[in-house]
Amino acid sequence: MPSRKTKGNKKRKAPSGPVQKEMLKNVKNKIKRENLLAKARDEHNISKHKSRKELLKMEEADPELKAERLANNVPSTIEAMREYDETVNVAVEGEDEFEEYFRDKKAPKVLITTSKNARAEAYELADQLVNVISGAEFIKRGHKFSMKEIARFCINREYTDLIVISEDRKVVNGLTFVHLPNGPTFFFSLTSLVMPKQISGHGRATKHSPELVLNNFSTRLGSTVGRLFQSLFPQTPEFVGRQVVTMHNQRDYIFFRRHRYVFKETERVGLQELGPQFTLKLRRVHRGIAEELEWEHRPDMDKEKHKFYL
């Protein structure tokens, strides 16, 4: 079971720069040295707060200053250094397999099952997914049928999607999405699964169909993946439930979160996490039901740190 990271785990680093540790080297007494260092840090913090307050005052008086500061302060993130991709934010041409859902507003009907011989964690996640996706039902996986056969049975019963949770050595490690009846098939690897009960202060989810937030699915492949997630949920969410499912894509990792929101004021919104949390990474896309390969994550793709595919 992956443990949840807490903020206290990280070692506090001494702020470098203004506090000069070098100068304290000559002080032989350890307690004295510690005191001096603490004092120096304290002074530094106070001066920092003071300067920030001044800056705030100045910027309140003159909003242009703030705009200028923000414009100049562009952090060089890996996202900013992203390699050129001609498919980013280009209008999608033609139709695809998800056209039925978007054009005919076909209500999704999803079947969730697990890999063969699944253990407890897979069933727990299946429970959660049934809870998240309002039109989903869980059916226990037997030994008899392969995924292609299951997909065929699902087509006969007019399911629109099939989700298979793969589990290996008591750890859930993947999710397969098969859009029916004509594909495509997606395989994601799943990491960092956190169940709701492990999230402190988590809320209890309701059965309302959630609102959906899809972030940063920009390339052509990304838009296909985005459309897959869209097609799992009904097109009009039940706003009464005040629940949001977020799929946030960052550097090809898709972070799944679920929250309940409340408008405290007109400006501020309160969020309560409902869970579960997990991270997906796209590994393969097949046309049809696991037929021709559309895209595959190859190990050599990891070498290019600034190239992203979603």
Add this chain to the structure above:
Amino acid sequence: MRVLVAAEDSGSLKNISFSYGTNTSVKGSQQPSIETFAVAGRTSYVQRMILLKLYNGKDCICIARKGGLVQIYESLPPYALITEWKDQVNQQDDAFIGLECVNGILSSFTSTGKLIVRDIQSAESMPVEYHTLIGDPVNAYRAHPNRPDIIAYGGKERELEINQIINIHASDDGGNSNANSPIASDTATKWCISPRQRGGGHQPRELSRHKIWRAKNVKNDELELRVPVWISDIRFLDVDRPMDAQLINDFRVAVTTRFGHVRLYETSKSRRPLVNVEVGEHPLVALVPTAKDNEVVFCDTHATTAKFDVVSGRKIGHYSGSTGSILCLDTFLPKKVKEEEDDEEERNLMVRLPPMAQANTPLLATGGLDRYLNVYNLDTRQLVGKIYVGTKLSAVCIVDGSSTAVNGSGLSEQESEYDDGEEESSGVKVKAEKKGDKKMRKRKHVDDGTSASESGSTRSSQTKHVRFVNGSGEEDNDDDEDDADSVWQMLSEDDEDEQDLKDD
């Protein structure tokens, strides 16, 4: 360079013109000009596309759409629709698996096994339809590139079969009433379709055909299990060799299967394949011949496109660069190169030029699920152009293979284009090539092992064949032919299959 592609997502055709070295994945590179026409939606996307010349010498493209519509468009702007008709397609998932035009005889083939033949050279408006039912399942169909009356087909649990259509015949020795077709400019023999004689309860529009040759499945595997049959593509090779009048079934046919096999049949020698190699674990999709008679290019469902020597049974190298499965291949073999083959000086000159600057470079275009059109140099396997099309590609046709864009010309321009190409993407390309080479070396090693264990006879002929390939450049064509024949002799003599055939 001008390439026509069929977009699967929008059911349209696209005319893409670009110069060598264009790579849209590189920021700030030259952009190709893409014109979209004949939009019909995804439900009737283009399944097959071929280039053809109409009776009036007009260059056209013929497309077969999902749903049974066959259309002929002009291949130049404004891409006017010349004619269209609907070939009966019975079921919803019925598909065109073949569209061929040989000497003015246009044939289309659907997966339910209906062959429809039309004479587009004699008919000015609506060509008359002749048909025959072969029956499903059929997954591959090909007409002989020089003889429209010879067809080959095969499919799932259906062995390769070569048929001759009796109704189609050369019009000069036929001398019947249908021979009043307008004369086209080229000097090739005219072929025409004659209606069947009434009687026997047959419809006049029905073609009659007879089997010339039928393949036999390969021997059981080492576990004594039957090897399943699922032919995915067929190509006639070495089509220009002189036909022996006595031997009616003297064809060399290469076949790919959905079980990863490339097979080579010599119909006059054996019913079993002379060469049968499993090139990979994934299903093979398409096959194209190259300028050399012993080399073909195949692609599979997992983004592999490779050149293959059908005689030695070895993979020569990969065409790397695609991330998705390739669905369609097309080659551009400039005719001039073939003519100049005899002229020693001309050939030497061509060799000295950098490979990308040659106007007559043999090219390979690939298109598939990754939404890119990749164009390679067929010989060096170097990437010549990479263009993001935006939709999945279901068919490609190289119309013009010259190194400049449609309107540009001149050697200096070509050379500069070549330089540009090097600058833009040299780093990536060189890396890819090197990787490919390494892999190839490894594969070779493996291949050696397998071929040795397979049969001694193939091994001995391999060494012989290598000499034939190397020598072919220096000697005359006739000598090559003899040499080649001797290789075939060797292959068939040592082959045990021959014995089996006699026993049968």
